[in-house]
Amino acid sequence: CLLKAARVFMVFEILEKSGEIVKSKPSVEQLENEDFDEVFTVVLITKEEASSLEAKVMKVSEVDRVDIHPVTGVSLPKGQSPSESMDDSAVSAAPKENRKAEAAPQKGRRAVNAHNANKTIRVNIDRLDILMNLFEELVIDRGRLQSIASELHNPDLNETVERMTRVSGDLQNIILNMRMIPVETVFNRFPKMVRQLARDLDKKINLEIIGAETELDRTVIDEIGDPLVHLIRNALDHGIESPAERLAKGKPEEGTVTLRAYHSGNHVFIELEDDGAGIDKDRVLQKALERGVVTEEMAATLTDRQIAELILSSGFSTAEKITDVSGRGVGLDVVKSTIESLGGYITIDSKEGQGSLFQVQLPLTLSIISVMLVNLDKDIYAIPLSSIIETAIIQTSDILNAHNQKVIDFRGSIVPLVNLKDIFEMEGAKEEEELQSVVIVRKGDRMAGLIVDSFIGQQEIVLKSLGNYLQSVFAISGATILGNGQVALIVDCNALIK
Missing domain, CATH: 1.10.287 (Helix Hairpins)
Incomplete structure (x- = not known):
């Protein structure tokens, strides 16, 4: 037959008007490329009679024969509609029916796909x-x-x-x-990677993906792939135990890794949870002391979560031997620095023997952000609202000294104070003033109070980079142009708390 693809297109046109096409075998791409012999199979959900459908399709010239078979005897999993299950059941039925055109007279949704396809355009x-x-x-x-x-x-x-x-x-x-782009563009490559790694590690692992339709800004999507690869490799190698160990602990043989994404406020959260061994706190602490990441005094005061987050330190690895998957001391510190460069942060919650939860928080968009404008002498600085817990005016007499660091008691928590004038090497604050303006900011579960001269107010600003010459300016993440033409520098709270 000449122009096979054109005949296929005409058949599809007729079928789409009659119902909803669920599956074709070979695939649509193969049919369009004429990459098939003389027969193709289509699974259709329709209310139309088989005879009228056959008559319509036979009107297409050079169609030799149409065979229509109802797909029956399909058992559906709980909570699944016929249209969802047709995808798999009908495909398995197709080879038995010798790849003949078939239709399922099921009550399903009407075809809207063709109509919607005409409403989108591609833009560079x-x-x-x-x-x-x-x-x-x-x-x-x-x-x-x-x-x-x-x-x-x-x-x-x-x-x-x-x-x-x-x-x-x-x-x-x-x-x-x-x-905005759905995060599934990043998530789609993980199932294959997990299957491959599970084979290499000789483990049984099931990857669950939830919320893949959650949308993120394109600039964030471009950057987030590699950190997630590191986190998943870490969960598979260090988190999930071997089948024998899991059975010995009374767990199912197959480990579960859940990757979920969801919106909350002006942020997107991406969580990676596993039901593996969790983080061995003693081993991590011992390794951290060996490497000099923490001192003995600091180690005594660390909470469980802080100990877990030590694995994000540079060059840190608890692997016994170096393999293709881990042990090179590269990985989680890269994850941390990439996420912080995007204006987000990562927290780890782990229960030994039960599993770990890595939570990544990212801003929805990077170019226009809400900030609090503050005065330091005659200069104006901007502090991102996503980092601010609240602003406060405190008595100078309430400032305490602990370990050569000024601190305040903020709602029962000891919060270190950072004088921005000292950080930016400006003229010192006037000590004799009774009241001090403080912006309480946070990064993960750590807080700090930034001392400023006065608050100006909240505003939406455009984030501009400082350019290549000023890459390494400490505690400044960019600049913005204010309404009066003045340039205000944007304070990087993550660097200050670090």
Whole structure:
């Protein structure tokens, strides 16, 4: 037959109007490339009679024969609809029926796939980046307009600026959503990797993926793949025990690793949980002392979670022997630094003998962020709201000294104080002032209080990098242009708490 692919397309057109196509054998790509002999099988969910369906398909020229068979006797797992199960059951039925066109008269959803396919367009990512840059300039000008309006007190101007702020806010959401990509683009490569590693390690492991449809900004998606590979390799090698060990502990032979993603507030959380051996705290502490990561005095005061997080230290490995999978001392410190460079952080919760939970928190988007503007002398600095717990004004007399470090008692927790003027080598704070303005920030479960001169307020700003010449400036993650044209530096709270 000439133009086989065209005939196939015509058959598909007819079938899609009659119901929902679930599966074809060979695949659609193979059919389009004419990579088949004379027969192909289609699984269809439809309410139409077999005879009318056959008549319609036979109208396509050069179709020799149409055989239609109902797919029956399929047992469904609990909670699964017919349309979901057809995918597997009908495929297994296809070879038995000798790859003849078949239809399942099941009550299913109508075909909307073809209709929806026409509603999407492909846009080069560079164009989206240009659009984002233009919008960032608009955000800067919006800030400028707001500051002018607040000085002039003109009701008409105020009303127009408020309306513009609302509209540009909606526009911002649309542009950011356009850049969002489901994390399944990263997650999809893990099942094969887990199967391969489980074979290499001679372990039985089941990988569960939850929330793969959760969306993240493209810039974050590009960076997050490698850290997750390291975390999964670590869970498979160090976390899950061998089948014999698991049976001896009364656990099922097959270990389970769960990878889940979900939104919460302005962040995306990615969690990797395993039901393995957990982290051997004594062994980790002993190794950390050998390597000089912690001192004896520090070791005595560490909580279980802090001990678990020692495995994120540079060059740290508890593997007995060096293998392809682990023991090279490379891995989890790379994970930590990559995640922190994206403005996120990682925490570890582990119960010995029961398993571990690695939780990665990431910002939804990287280019436009909400910050708290603060004054240091005549300079303005921005502190990201995602790091701030709260702001407070404290009495100078409440500041205590512990181990040559100024601290305060904040709601029952001892929080170290960091004077930003000292960090940025500005003129020292006036000690005689009775009250001090403090911003309480956190990274994971660790907190710090940043002493500033005064608070200005909250604002959305555009994050600009400092360029190649200023890569290694301590505690500064970037800069922004404010409404009045002044440049404000953005404080990197992660570096300060480190």
